[in-house]
Amino acid sequence: MGVTLESDTESNMNEGQTLAKEPLSTLSAVPSPTLSASSPGLQPNTPDSTSEQGSRTKSVLRDLRKVSTQRIHRSERIFQGTLLVGGLFVLALFATVLGVSLVEAWPSITKFGWSFLWTSTWNPHRHIFGAWTYIVGTFWVTGIALLFAIPIAILSSLFLSDYSPKWLVGAVSTLMEMLAGIPSIVFGAFGIIFMVPLLRDHVEPFLANTLGRHWDFFNGDAMGYGILAAGLVVGIMVIPLVATVTRDSLVMVPRETVEASYALGSTKAEMVFFVKLPAVVPGIIGSVILGFGRAIGETMAVLLLIGNQASIPTSIQDVGYTISSLLANTFTYAVIDPLYSAAEIELGLILLVISLVVNTLGRELLMKLMGGRLAGSVGGG
């Protein structure tokens, strides 16, 4: 009883301060007995011990309840209203983006229908538009990025959570967070001055001379620019996302579990690999979904590195084109022609749908794996 009363009084006081129009007299008249009643530790006689005092306190309490619930109602309503506006705004924003995009993309949607998805010709000159080349390019870059980022991120987070000396943990995790905050154009520039020459002069000739002898997939022109450069640089941008979330989940693995596995006689490596790692699989999946969201929409770094050529890559050394970099490169020009801009907006919609689908599937998967425990923290990607 005393506890609820105290909190009521407190919120009442706060209301009195924020809603200055309300007379303060009721407040000042009431609190003294309630305050003393609410701190039973200070007074030897609690309100319940003497019946007369108790009944008086009860009636005061009732009055106070009435006043405070009324006030809470009003302030609550204001607060709820504010929240509602915020919530509806987000809803309206999403609906507007989707609606405007649909309307603007409509000429292309009606003209090309579903075949837009698997047509690989994109010829503004002849008014033929198809998304296939760009969808494939987008998945190439995203795939390379994730293939590169996930192992490195998992290894680094395992190292940080279980093997690294304490002083290194702070330094590395701070650096990770900083890495996640660097604008993508910086990574793009880094890619041009570092990754492109490295790939052109060393990695790509090496690939062609080793794996390329058996598989054409690794052969190519050794340009430096291309899906490999773009994928690797986007991968670098994804690493901190995956690593941070994975490390956070590793830290949350219950101590009892770890100790139990030691008690059963496992070595540290066995514990990490067979106990900790399986326990954080949902966390890893969640972080990979986040990383996917980042990689699929990445524009500037990709645009600088991918070679922007609308052809379907057949080799790791090929150039390509992603949806986002095509939009960045040509959208200001496409506005000149309604069908052209409609086709580009439809590409944007495809990107939107892909990330929505991946996010939803990821959430469902997590729900299954975790029974809903972690799913809420992941959907935002």
Add this chain to the structure above:
Amino acid sequence: MNFVKRSFGLAAALAVVSVLSGVGSAHATDLTISGSTMLFPLEQVWANAYMKSHPGVHISVASTGSGFGISNAANGNITIGASDAYLTKDLRKRYESLASIPVAFDDTQVIYNIPGIGKSKLIRMDGPVLARIFMGKIRFWDDKAIRAINPSVKFPHQRIKVIHRADASGTTFVFTDYLSQTSKEWYDEIGRDLSPSWPVGSGYNGSDAVVAAVMATPGAIGYVGLGWINEYHLSSMALKNLDGYYVVGSVKTIRNAGKAALHDPTFPDDFNRSIVWNLHGKDVYPDANFEFWMVSTSLPAATMLEVKKMIIWALTKGQHEKYTVKTGFAPLPFAPLKPRLNKILNRLLPGNSLKIESGG
């Protein structure tokens, strides 16, 4: 007393009016120029110089792309839209109100990075071979088609790496214009466009990136405008012109192309024809281009008057080398421009040709 009061009131009213009109005249004219990224550097120096000599005029310049310039000039969002390309038939139909005014020359030149071939060696190139290179049909530098037009150059057996613009670009328009006019294959399969669908190669955003990629990639071939050739001291290929001469792009040879067009009586009065290829002369570069300002005839008369002043200034004083050549353009000659310009200005402001207000 009454009189004093009244005159005081009058004076106060006058003061208010004069202050208001003073404020008004300070911002009497706001001109917005937006569009072509290529023309942007020239427009900036023009705007600064013009605002200095014409207090009361405020010009804001933005670089947004030719497509934006054309469509927004047509719907009146901006005063002047800058474009690298003239209005093709389609665009003239869509944007009937637009008049295009040429304001400077530039061009597209072909740059290369062939291992073992120095800067001083002149490489010659004609349209059909260039088109086949950019279509991926000629794949090595020592291809016999290239050797045939360069008998004195020893080419290495090196893969050709085609480098083009990824963003929509007037430079690309002028380049593909040359290919379209000289190669039937190119005309049939790809055509002329600010952002064509390139069959091979790799694309880069902006001319600087094209220069960087060509310089860094052995075997590369690419194209940029005059400004970049000068800025980076690049050597470019000599392109074959209509009369069979191989000409390297320069301020002089580009101007020759422009003059040949202006003196050609069949050249359309609205300037909506390419000056690529179809011009005769020995020193005429075959891949030159007018840069345009697009103005909508539906602008209000007061604004139009200011626009006209600005246009005439740009075409006279604005053509000085300190503006044009310094930012990578070749100056337009005013005299041969005049008859056609008169007609355009008459269309913009009926009955208000050059004679009424000379360039100042």
